[in-house]
Amino acid sequence: MTTMSETPTAEPLPPPAPGAEEYPALDFVNSAIALPAGHFIDLLGTPGAANRWLTDHGLAPADAGVQEMCAAQLRSLREHIRVLFAARVAGTHVLPSALSAVNDALSKAPTTALLHWDEKTGPYRATPCPTDEILDRALATLAADAADLLTGPDADRLTACGSTPCNRYLLRHGRRQWCSTRCGDRARAARAYARRARPKAD
Incomplete structure (x- = not known):
């Protein structure tokens, strides 16, 4: 049976996958984590969890008040x-639906800084970001970052973790195919077990 939770019960959260610091x-995408024994952790699974994730990544203030509809939009993207x-x-x-969804998110946030005038300091430019646009801005930022990764020089390094049941993505460094040491150890142990279990030829 699959267990869904904000925080893991069987084992701690894996560290960020290689490349996650460069590409939010x-x-x-790695905020939905498949763990052994059918466990599953969704770091965007509730409005509170989604708000914390956005805050931790500098995409929303701690008091943004993310609602379920907003969390659902994040999970969909x-x-x-x-x-x-x-x-x-x-x-x-x-x-095509995935491409359209990302392009729609890209178009949500204004890209032009508007002209403002402060009575004391004079003119300045700033991009508007009222509270009701926080989610749109977060969606646009994440979509733009994904687009940059997919079209940039690191795209060829993008790969899926090679350890079952892990569903995370990473940027490959050398021959490394795993998102964490734990996944690498699990994959090596599985290969060793498969070799031992293989029937010997007569």
């Missing part, structure tokens, strides 16, 4: 970006 979108990452890694065609 990588950490974003995450799945669309995961589809794009999977297509890039596998070299397959991408679903």
